Amino acid sequence: MTGTGLPMTVPAAGLPARVRIHEVGARDGLQNENAVVPTEVKAEFIHRLADAGLTTVEATSFVHPKWVPQLADAEQLFPLLDDLRDGPAGVRLPVLVPNERGLDRATALGADRVAVFASATESFAKANLNRTVDEALAMFAPVVSRARERDMHVRGYLSMCFGDPWEGPVEVGQVVRVCRALLDLGCDELSLGDTIGVATPGHVTALLTALNEAGVPTDRIGVHFHDTYGQALANTLAALRHGVSTVDASAGGLGGCPYAKSATGNLATEDLVWMLQGLGIETGVDLGRLSATSAWMADRLGRPSPSRTVRALTHQEQ
Ligand code: HMG
Ligand code: MG
Numbered sequence: 001m002t003g004t005g006l007p008m009t010v011p012a013a014g015l016p017a018r019v020r021i022h023e024v025g026a027r028d029g030l031q032n033e034n035a036v037v038p039t040e041v042k043a044e045f046i047h048r049l050a051d052a053g054l055t056t057v058e059a060t061s062f063v064h065p066k067w068v069p070q071l072a073d074a075e076q077l078f079p080l081l082d083d084l085r086d087g088p089a090g091v092r093l094p095v096l097v098p099n100e101r102g103l104d105r106a107t108a109l110g111a112d113r114v115a116v117f118a119s120a121t122e123s124f125a126k127a128n129l130n131r132t133v134d135e136a137l138a139m140f141a142p143v144v145s146r147a148r149e150r151d152m153h154v155r156g157y158l159s160m161c162f163g164d165p166w167e168g169p170v171e172v173g174q175v176v177r178v179c180r181a182l183l184d185l186g187c188d189e190l191s192l193g194d195t196i197g198v199a200t201p202g203h204v205t206a207l208l209t210a211l212n213e214a215g216v217p218t219d220r221i222g223v224h225f226h227d228t229y230g231q232a233l234a235n236t237l238a239a240l241r242h243g244v245s246t247v248d249a250s251a252g253g254l255g256g257c258p259y260a261k262s263a264t265g266n267l268a269t270e271d272l273v274w275m276l277q278g279l280g281i282e283t284g285v286d287l288g289r290l291s292a293t294s295a296w297m298a299d300r301l302g303r304p305s306p307s308r309t310v311r312a313l314t315h316q317e318q
Contacts, residue, residue, distance in 0.1 A: 005288055005313055007278035016245040018282040020056060021269060022191070022222060023049055025297075027058040027096060028266055029254025031070050033301060039073045041300055043080040045293070049251055050084050050091045052289040054269070057084075058115070061096035062105040078109045085112070094155060098129060103143045107150065114147050115155035115191075116140040118182055120175045123166035124159055124195070137181050144185040156187030157224065161207060163198035172210045179216055189220050191248055194235065197228025197264060201238035208242045222246035225267045227253065227306075232267035233275055240281075247272060252294030252305035268307030270294060288313070 026046050030037055037045075042060075049057050059081055065072035074095070084091040094113035097103045106114055118136055119125040125133045140156075147154050160167075161175045179190055192207065204223070212218060223239045223246070225232035236247055253268030273285045287309075295314040298305040305311060 007274055009278060009280045011280035015240050015279060015281060016243065018245065019240070019276055020246050021054060021272065021283055021285065022094075022224075022246060022248045023054040023057045023251060023269060024224070024248050024266055025049065025251035025254045025269065025294075027060055027071070028248075029250045029252070031061065031068050032255055033070055035301060036070055036072075037300065039076045039080070042073070042077050045251075045297055046081055046093075047084065048293040048296070049290070050089060052293055053283070053285040054091075054251075054290075055089070055284065056092040056094065059093045059095055062102035063096060063098055075105065075109065078106075078111065082110070085110075092153075094153070096157075097143060099139050100142055100146070103146060107152075111152075113153040113155070114143070115157055116143055116182075116187070117157035117159065118178050119159045120170050120178050121160045121164040121167050124164055128159065133178060137178070137185065140182075141185055144187060148186050153189075154187045155189050155191055155222075156182035156185070157191045157193055158182065159193040159195045161192045161199070162194045162203055163196055165196055172207050175207060176210050176214045176216075179211055180214055183216060183220070189222055189246065190216070191222040191224045191246075193224040194226055194232075197226035197231065199225065199235050200231055201234050204235045204238040205242055208239065208244065218243040219245070222248060224248035226255070226264060227267050228264045233271060236267060236272065237275070251290060252297055252310050253307040254294075254297070254301075254305075265306050268294075268305070268309065270307045270309035270313070274309045 060074040061071045062074050085093050095106050095111050097114045125136050129136045144154050225235050249269040249272045250266035251269045253265040255266040270291050273287050291310045291313040294305045294310045
């Protein structure tokens, strides 16, 4: 630490000049909290994230409220964010939609960016979507085509890209097949999910290389690491070295997945920004403001942030 709350900047060769952070704390983070966070608190959280310089803030999910009760207030929350999307900052507010019902709910409120979420494994497809992998892709097909007709941006998440709690290690070929299928449906970008945080850097590079060989360009790939085994930053660096410049992260390291019990928090946005800033990679994020936001949210949730950077910068108790 330099004593200023910022790392010293020492660039390294072969990395992107700028990284777009896809902030998932309000969705991936809060969907896994036992406590249901009041709608106004979520709205304030998202406004604070935008004030800290995050330009893509995943807001919520239009899924079945019984499956994810924590996000059952999507209809109430989303209109409270209109000023962000329509304001001068033009914050991107993607939302998750599993099916046409979800897309209808999202478009009725003016959403212009959606994400479908597939699985590389059958077990998780069943647990998360009550479908086989291919049935889930069939469910997404009309969602993606209707969204594209409306000029919406569509992200395709793929979970269990490295390991699965029921099936163990996941073969690269299995992941490549579903990634290709998501792109063929018309998704604009992919996000490779290490849902249970078991990936290691060599595995990340091998998957990215296999995707390139299958005709998937690196500039359409984002990475989504969970930090269960403390590998999320190392995996991110491997992806940056490969040329990836879209990285998902969750403010304060909130997160997990309600349908994968061994999933813990996402890579903390503050830990990511600390590393990127040290490398001289632009993100547009104000680390002090962001950490203060995560400390504020940790107070609302009644437990300290798991992010090392948040704890160091805000002197939170462990
Ligand atoms: P299902 O039970 O098979 O649903 O669930 P269905 O299609 O049979 O419909 C049953 C009823 O649900 C119907 O109502 C539908 O209208 C209603 P009824 O006619 O019986 O009264 N329904 C809906 N209601 C509101 N909104 C909807 C909706 N869809 C159907 N969108 C379903 C299938 C996909 C709906 C369910 O499995 C579901 O909602 N799953 C969501 C699970 C989820 O959100 N998981 C977390 C996100 S994924 C994640 O976190 C991983 C990620 O972070 C990446 C990583 O880390 O790997 C992205
Ligand atoms: Mg996730």
